[in-house]
Amino acid sequence: xRTMTDVDAVVIGAGNAGLTAAAxxxxxxxxxxxxxxxxxxxxxxxxxxxxxxxxxVALHQLSGVGLEGQGxxxxxxxxxxxxxxxxxxxxxxxxxxxxxxxxxxxTLPADWAGAADALExxxxxxxxxxxxxxxxxxxVAFWQIAAMxxxxxxxxxxxxxxxxxxxxxDVLDEHFDDPGIKSVLAAYWVYLGQPPSRLAxxxxxxxxxxYLEFKPWHVRGGSQAMSTAILDSFLDAGGxxxxxxxxxxxxxxxxxxxxxxxxxxxxxxxxxVVSNASLPVTYGMLxxxxxxxxxxxxLATRRVGVSGFILHMGLDATPAELGFTTSxxxxxxxxxxxxxxxxxxxxxxxxxxxxxxxxVAPIGFAPSGTTHVGLMTLQxxxxxxxxxxxxxxxxxxxxxxxxxxxxxAVVPGIRDAIEEVDVATPLTMARxxxxxxxxxxxxDQDRTENWLFRDSLRDPGVPGLHLAGSWAGFGGFQPxxxxxxxxxxxxxxxxxx
Amino acid sequence: xxxxxAPLFDGHDxxxxxxxxxxADTADHxxxxxxxxxxxxxxxLSLTVTDVVTETPSTAxxxxxxxxxxxxxxFLAGQYVTVFADGTxxxxxxxxxxxxxxxxxxxxxxxxxxRISNHLVDTVAPGHxxxxxxxxxxxxxxxxxxxxxxxxxxxxxxxAPAMSMIRDILDHGLDRRFHLLYGSRSADDVxxxxxxxxxxxxxxxxxxxxxxxDPGPQWAGPTGFLTASLIETxxxxxxxxxxxxxxxxxxxxxxxxxxxxxxxxxxxxxFEANGAPADPTAQPHWPADTAPDTEVTVTARGQSFRTRRxxxxxxxxxxxxxxxxxACRSGECSLCRVRVVKGTVHAAEEARLRLSDEKFGYxxxxxxxxxxxxxxxx
Ligand SMILES: Cc1cc2nc3c(=O)[nH]c(=O)nc-3n(C[C@H](O)[C@H](O)[C@H](O)COP(=O)(O)OP(=O)(O)OC[C@H]3O[C@@H](n4cnc5c(N)ncnc54)[C@H](O)[C@@H]3O)c2cc1C
Numbered sequence: 046x047r048t049m050t051d052v053d054a055v056v057i058g059a060g061n062a063g064l065t066a067a068a069x070x071x072x073x074x075x076x077x078x079x080x081x082x083x084x085x086x087x088x089x090x091x092x093x094x095x096x097x098x099x100x101x102v103a104l105h106q107l108s109g110v111g112l113e114g115q116g117x118x119x120x121x122x123x124x125x126x127x128x129x130x131x132x133x134x135x136x137x138x139x140x141x142x143x144x145x146x147x148x149x150x151x152t153l154p155a156d157w158a159g160a161a162d163a164l165e166x167x168x169x170x171x172x173x174x175x176x177x178x179x180x181x182x183x184x185v186a187f188w189q190i191a192a193m194x195x196x197x198x199x200x201x202x203x204x205x206x207x208x209x210x211x212x213x214x215d216v217l218d219e220h221f222d223d224p225g226i227k228s229v230l231a232a233y234w235v236y237l238g239q240p241p242s243r244l245a246x247x248x249x250x251x252x253x254x255x256y257l258e259f260k261p262w263h264v265r266g267g268s269q270a271m272s273t274a275i276l277d278s279f280l281d282a283g284g285x286x287x288x289x290x291x292x293x294x295x296x297x298x299x300x301x302x303x304x305x306x307x308x309x310x311x312x313x314x315x316x317x318v319v320s321n322a323s324l325p326v327t328y329g330m331l332x333x334x335x336x337x338x339x340x341x342x343x344l345a346t347r348r349v350g351v352s353g354f355i356l357h358m359g360l361d362a363t364p365a366e367l368g369f370t371t372s373x374x375x376x377x378x379x380x381x382x383x384x385x386x387x388x389x390x391x392x393x394x395x396x397x398x399x400x401x402x403x404x405v406a407p408i409g410f411a412p413s414g415t416t417h418v419g420l421m422t423l424q425x426x427x428x429x430x431x432x433x434x435x436x437x438x439x440x441x442x443x444x445x446x447x448x449x450x451x452x453x454a455v456v457p458g459i460r461d462a463i464e465e466v467d468v469a470t471p472l473t474m475a476r477x478x479x480x481x482x483x484x485x486x487x488x489d490q491d492r493t494e495n496w497l498f499r500d501s502l503r504d505p506g507v508p509g510l511h512l513a514g515s516w517a518g519f520g521g522f523q524p525x526x527x528x529x530x531x532x533x534x535x536x537x538x539x540x541x542x
Numbered sequence: 543x544x545x546x547x548a549p550l551f552d553g554h555d556x557x558x559x560x561x562x563x564x565x566a567d568t569a570d571h572x573x574x575x576x577x578x579x580x581x582x583x584x585x586x587l588s589l590t591v592t593d594v595v596t597e598t599p600s601t602a603x604x605x606x607x608x609x610x611x612x613x614x615x616x617f618l619a620g621q622y623v624t625v626f627a628d629g630t631x632x633x634x635x636x637x638x639x640x641x642x643x644x645x646x647x648x649x650x651x652x653x654x655x656x657r658i659s660n661h662l663v664d665t666v667a668p669g670h671x672x673x674x675x676x677x678x679x680x681x682x683x684x685x686x687x688x689x690x691x692x693x694x695x696x697x698x699x700x701x702a703p704a705m706s707m708i709r710d711i712l713d714h715g716l717d718r719r720f721h722l723l724y725g726s727r728s729a730d731d732v733x734x735x736x737x738x739x740x741x742x743x744x745x746x747x748x749x750x751x752x753x754x755x756d757p758g759p760q761w762a763g764p765t766g767f768l769t770a771s772l773i774e775t776x777x778x779x780x781x782x783x784x785x786x787x788x789x790x791x792x793x794x795x796x797x798x799x800x801x802x803x804x805x806x807x808x809x810x811x812x813f814e815a816n817g818a819p820a821d822p823t824a825q826p827h828w829p830a831d832t833a834p835d836t837e838v839t840v841t842a843r844g845q846s847f848r849t850r851r852x853x854x855x856x857x858x859x860x861x862x863x864x865x866x867x868x869a870c871r872s873g874e875c876s877l878c879r880v881r882v883v884k885g886t887v888h889a890a891e892e893a894r895l896r897l898s899d900e901k902f903g904y905x906x907x908x909x910x911x912x913x914x915x916x917x918x919x920x
Binding site: 449 | 546547548552554557558560561570575578579582583641643680684686687809867876894897904
């Protein structure tokens with residue numbers, strides 16, 4: 046079959062950024078074709094059913110939603126995309142509970158003063174240091190956001206330049222002595238995938254700021270409801286979507302992207318090609334001669350990022366019966382985050398886990414009286430890729446046991462409550478996303494991946510090609526939802542009238 | 543290229559130096575990713591039928607291999623593959639051992655009036671090619687909570703996944719007790735009988751009890767159905783052991799009732815997916831006053847056609863040559879999900895829809911029925 050479809054824009058992949066890009070383009074009047082390998086929209090932002098339960102795949106806590114009336118929020122973005130009235134947000138009260146058994150067990154409420162009080166109570170004598178740290182964090186986050194929005198250097202408070210790029214670990218060491226308080230404050234590093242020694246302070250600052258200032262949220266119907274809502278808006282505006290269809294090639298003419306090839310042989314011509322696929326796969330779909338040398342050099346110095354290992358569980362007991370006091374709980378073996386990070390390359394028992402209980406603030410996935418829990422750690426895919434297929438299942442279940450062992454510290458007897466459990470490994474992520482290494486946040490988001498040094502959003506290197514998603518910028522929900530919209534808007538501005 | 547603001551940041555040169563120092567990553571990531579997919583989850587496989595074994599007059603086992611003889615994707619005993627034939631597809635459990643990666647056995651029994659089962663048994667011979675999906679499904683032993691002492695209630699060809707589970711235990715030397723209660727209509731209808739009896743005789747952790755509904759004079763074993771009291775007599779107190787159930791559709795509500803009578807908790811029962819309901823109108827939520835044998839108009843991909851209200855949309859679409867992706871055909875896997883643009887569609891109890899599907903008008907076409915004229919986005 047070799048037919049030819051002609052559209053204004055084609056979007057490869059219906060992950061967060063692909064969806065917001067497609068909706069933005071179509072609503073601005075560009076005839077847009079959205080092509081997705083999988084049979085549902087969302088990429089990571091999806092869910093699936095097991096028995097009586099539905100399981101959230103990826104969203105722990107949505108940052109940046111904000112309260113009505115706050116500026117610069119995801120709510121504003123959803124308004125622009127016409128989906129606000131199609132999404133029901135569920136607010137969470139706390140940031141997280143951080144536990145190192147035998148050492149500390151602290152729950153941080155999702156407001157600055159409450160979080161400071163909780164930290165002071167757990168680690169007395171740190172009040173002034175906490176206030177100073179939060180003040181710095183707010184400042185750096187604020188100016189970093191302003192800088193990314195294009196404010197000229199002269200107008201930016203130099204505190205950003207002095208502190209922003211420092212490793213998070215250095216900034217924490219400078220403020221605190223107690224390893225416990227440092228570990229509690231740094232807990233969200235796992236949402237970014239890099240430990241305090243490798244993470245730029247500004248990146249954790251923006252993350253904590255986004256949750257403290259704009260609160261942690263979830264969505265009734267999970268992230269799939271959000272993905273489907275954005276798709277709905279795209280379809281309402283006249284957009285066309287093809288599921289179960291992969292893009293296998295990006296067509297170029299005289300160095301410019303002019304369309305794509307689909308796995309059923311069809312060719313699509315389009316003035317603009319937006320890719321939500323990973324960068325290695327995207328550039329791999331281009332004729333080698335179309336990719337400039339500087340892009341190749343840049344890609345070669347970036348490192349395929351971390352993936353996840355997760356137990357999706359349906360537990361036959363209420364959150365209270367199980368011992369869940371809040372939605373998000375981090376349990377760590379100790380405060381040695383660097384060692385925990387190093388262990389992501391090994392199959393030694395999981396040292397740090399994140400437990401998400403989706404029924405403290407219910408998103409509607411578990412029948413009443415039961416609890417849907419995601420039990421997760423990070424893992425690189427290298428070891429999983431080296432396993433022989435015959436060893437895979439055994440290794441997967443054996444490693445899963447180590448997460449359950451760790452979870453016992455906060456949910457004693459968790460195994461007895463299991464009604465359903467399904468395990469996803471880095472290979473599962475690679476299967477569903479088509480991303481190298483099953484990476485869930487794109488490239489490793491260490492300091493070298495900072496927007497100051499990487500240019501994929503502004504300079505994809507191939508005219509007509511645009512990149513949107515975790516591989517071209519920050520990973521995570523809020524950043525990718527925003528990136529797709531921004532990339533589409535920039536593309537629209539550059540359009541000939 | 544560095545951002546214009548970068549030089550203003552303390553430490554920017556150290557970060558740039560780290561970038562410059564890095565050895566080039568020369569791996570072919572696209573190829574590595576494709577290898578994962580091909581090894582574990584190929585979308586389609588073209589396999590060669592190398593042997594056909596006639597098990598009983600109504601049942602044949604097809605042995606499938608890759609044409610080049612290389613290993614097939616790994617699977618967990620109990621999982622199925624979907625076979626594409628004659629414009630449609632059907633799911634079949636793999637009955638061979640997961641320890642043997644060079645072949646899969648599919649054991650197919652004729653369904654009276656069944657289109658694909660008869661087609662396969664009648665026409666497929668060694669040398670033929672069958673197109674399948676990779677292994678799928680969640681009906682397998684899960685060591686995280688199923689325990690190492692399990693019971694399997696099988697009826698008819700529902701023994702196929704049990705056969706694979708038993709072979710798994712023996713070939714991998716697993717420390718797991720497995721008790722099969724296997725109901726058949728008549729004594730000459732029992733699949734794998736000799737092999738099952740030989741394995742049970744040799745391995746103390748494998749127990750097999752045949753239960754015959756219409757026994758001939760020769761039969762000395764248990765008779766009738768898999769009643770609560772028979773289950774208890776043969777298997778002893780269930781004590782929370784995981785119970786797997788696979789067989790004809792009528793077995794499911796029956797087994798559930800028997801197990802409930804024994805006080806066995808539902809969450810310690812696993813039912814294999816089992817196709818669309820034989821009679822969707824028998825389910826209590828079938829809309830009142832909707833005559834099943836009347837026709838409505840379905841519009842999809844630019845075609846409009848008439849179909850009966852009690853025919854699953856997926857089958858109706860396939861009749862017209864429209865073939866959505868599909869695998870389990872039992873409401874579970876969601877691959878045949880379609881959007882209902884106009885009209886009303888009824889979803890059978892089997893439909894495992896996502897919460898957001900109902901809100902945005904999606905359904906699983908394999909277990910969905912058009913109640914009014916409908917327009918679908920396929
Ligand atoms: C288990 C897990 C937990 C997570 N927890 C959090 C969290 O708590 N908070 C947070 O902010 N982030 C979290 N993340 C990360 C976050 O989900 C992702 O970073 C983000 O969703 C990525 O969005 P994206 O736009 O880059 O697209 P992706 O989700 O990466 O999707 C890319 C899409 O492109 C499609 N595609 C790829 N190649 C092709 C092709 N050739 N043709 C057609 N389609 C193609 C894929 O099928 C996929 O649908 C988590 C992720 C996972 C998996």
